[in-house]
Amino acid sequence: AQSVSQHNHHVILSEAASLELGCNYSYGGTVNLFWYVQYPGQHLQLLLKYFSGDPLVKGIKGFEAEFIKSKFSFNLRKPSVQWSDTAEYFCAVSSYNQGGKLIFGQGTELSVKP
Amino acid sequence: GAVVSQHPSRVICKSGTSVKIECRSLDFQATTMFWYRQFPKKSLMLMATSNEGSKATYEQGVEKDKFLINHASLTLSTLTVTSAHPEDSSFYICSVIEGQSNQPQHFGDGTRLSIL
Numbered sequence: 001a002q003s004v005s006q007h008n009h010h011v012i013l014s015e016a017a018s019l020e021l022g023c024n025y026s027y028g029g030t031v032n033l034f035w036y037v038q039y040p041g042q043h044l045q046l047l048l049k050y051f052s053g054d055p056l057v058k059g060i061k062g063f064e065a066e067f068i069k070s071k072f073s074f075n076l077r078k079p080s081v082q083w084s085d086t087a088e089y090f091c092a093v094s095s096y097n098q099g100g101k102l103i104f105g106q107g108t109e110l111s112v113k114p
Numbered sequence: 115g116a117v118v119s120q121h122p123s124r125v126i127c128k129s130g131t132s133v134k135i136e137c138r139s140l141d142f143q144a145t146t147m148f149w150y151r152q153f154p155k156k157s158l159m160l161m162a163t164s165n166e167g168s169k170a171t172y173e174q175g176v177e178k179d180k181f182l183i184n185h186a187s188l189t190l191s192t193l194t195v196t197s198a199h200p201e202d203s204s205f206y207i208c209s210v211i212e213g214q215s216n217q218p219q220h221f222g223d224g225t226r227l228s229i230l
Contacts, residue, residue: 102209
């Protein structure tokens with residue numbers, strides 16, 4: 001069965017620090033990969049997605065993620081975080097033949113100190 | 115603006131009550147919607163896939179008689195928690211796919227259900 005693992009449960013950073021959140025998935029076939037963000041009191045929003053092509057994808061608000069197929073990984077990065085990046089971050093995977101069903105990781109809570 | 119409208123945002127009711135949650139696609143017609151459940155400090159768990167005009171597809175371990183899904187139109191899916199008990203208290207979220215199944219999902223704001 002598919003699964004998604006996010007390594008960090010809670011990350012605390014100071015403003016301007018660099019961020020990398022790990023995400024690994026288990027599935028042997030073709031996958032689509034997503035990072036969603038949930039700001040306090042708000043709904044899930046798409047940060048970025050990977051379907052095919054360049055494995056380094058850029059999303060909104062300065063975030064990027066790199067798909068490394070050999071490592072089954074899709075880590076999220078940002079060179080310099082801001083206080084407003086405080087939120088819950090979810091990695092998610094869907095496979096081509098599953099009708100769009102998303103499998104989510106456990107989520108990583110990011111707290112950025114001003 | 116919002117793509118998906120979910121209503122109500124919060125429900126508090128007594129044990130044994132049935133509760134209906136609505137999910138509306140505001141900007142496009144959606145043949146497929148999804149229902150998730152999110153426990154505190156935990157990930158979203160897919161409960162079922164709601165298909166317009168046909169029966170919902172439930173994930174393993176989800177009781178279809180407990181969580182009734184009706185997708186009667188291309189813009190509305192409803193989730194009814196029947197005879198709710200305290201263990202059904204949770205955060206329920208719907209999502210909508212625009213176009214093909216490999217496109218990103220748009221999520222509703224969620225419904226906080228509390229059963230006393």
